[in-house]
Amino acid sequence: MFCGRRTVLAAALGLAAGCARSGPPTSVAPALVPPSPSQSPSPSPSPSLSPSPSLSSSVAAPSREEVIARYAGQRPTRWGTDLPGVVAEVPDGALALTFDACGGPGGDGYDAALIDTLRRHRVPATLFLNARWIDANPGPFGDLAADPLFELGNHGTAHRPLSVTGRSAYGIAGTADAAAAYGEVADNAAKLSALLGRPPRWFRSGTAHYDEVAVRIVGELGERVAGFAVNGDGGATFTAEQVARTVGAAPPGAVVISHFNHPDAGTGRGYAQALPRLLDAGRRFVRLSD
Ligand SMILES: [Zn+2]
Numbered sequence: 001m002f003c004g005r006r007t008v009l010a011a012a013l014g015l016a017a018g019c020a021r022s023g024p025p026t027s028v029a030p031a032l033v034p035p036s037p038s039q040s041p042s043p044s045p046s047p048s049l050s051p052s053p054s055l056s057s058s059v060a061a062p063s064r065e066e067v068i069a070r071y072a073g074q075r076p077t078r079w080g081t082d083l084p085g086v087v088a089e090v091p092d093g094a095l096a097l098t099f100d101a102c103g104g105p106g107g108d109g110y111d112a113a114l115i116d117t118l119r120r121h122r123v124p125a126t127l128f129l130n131a132r133w134i135d136a137n138p139g140p141f142g143d144l145a146a147d148p149l150f151e152l153g154n155h156g157t158a159h160r161p162l163s164v165t166g167r168s169a170y171g172i173a174g175t176a177d178a179a180a181a182y183g184e185v186a187d188n189a190a191k192l193s194a195l196l197g198r199p200p201r202w203f204r205s206g207t208a209h210y211d212e213v214a215v216r217i218v219g220e221l222g223e224r225v226a227g228f229a230v231n232g233d234g235g236a237t238f239t240a241e242q243v244a245r246t247v248g249a250a251p252p253g254a255v256v257i258s259h260f261n262h263p264d265a266g267t268g269r270g271y272a273q274a275l276p277r278l279l280d281a282g283r284r285f286v287r288l289s290d
Helices: 008-013 064-071 112-120 131-136 138-145 178-196 212-220 240-248 267-280
Strands: 096-101 125-129 150-154 224-226 255-259
Touching: 064 178, 064 212, 112 267, 125 131, 131 138, 131 178, 138 150, 138 178, 150 178, 178 212, 212 224, 240 255, 240 267, 255 267
Parallel strands: 096 125, 096 255, 125 150
Antiparallel strands: none
């Protein structure tokens, strides 16, 4: 276990740069609480690997109204990227590479070279897709959806930190209340379900920040929350050498977060350096649902 060894880069460099360089979208109610330095992520609760009872898509999900009514009065006390129920580790010493496509202005790119590198080395990965990115990239979406090397996850409808109070991360306003949090998860889940013929099993919010009430709302929708133990590309700000060094040093069992929506970043070239070395060292890669 390495619950206490979460890379410092995650907090220092954040996850917003790769996702929201051009500011938040406009399709969600404004935040109730403005960004504040006092709202930095809370330190070091351990991530949980306990299985979710709601993984099965055969269980009928409660209605939007039921969920909102159940959670509307609950007040969260925690905030951050590594709350209980946020999965940052995988079993048996494997590595779970995850790549986000955040969408929106400045976030709709497609790093085809990075995807080609994963394919060339037959390295599976979990790709988290925002609704706006899907709308802007129908061709790449279809290509990725057809490739069993990749599991596709839910990266939110409007790429918001998932909050029931409008709490912000990196200056991006979170969802304003339980209803908005529900919609942030459910609306893109419905889009993915319609396109893929099956619901997504994993969710990661924009900026990967949550309160604990919002984490429970994700569970109500039958999805698990993907965290991370290693910030592989610093929100798509790292040089290729930084990416290669960081990913190459990922400890056994780590969920690694990076981006595949910034083809000009160092991410793709960094993975092209790191993957052959990791494979030569006998490291094994899994999708989150593996
Ligand atoms: Zn993102």
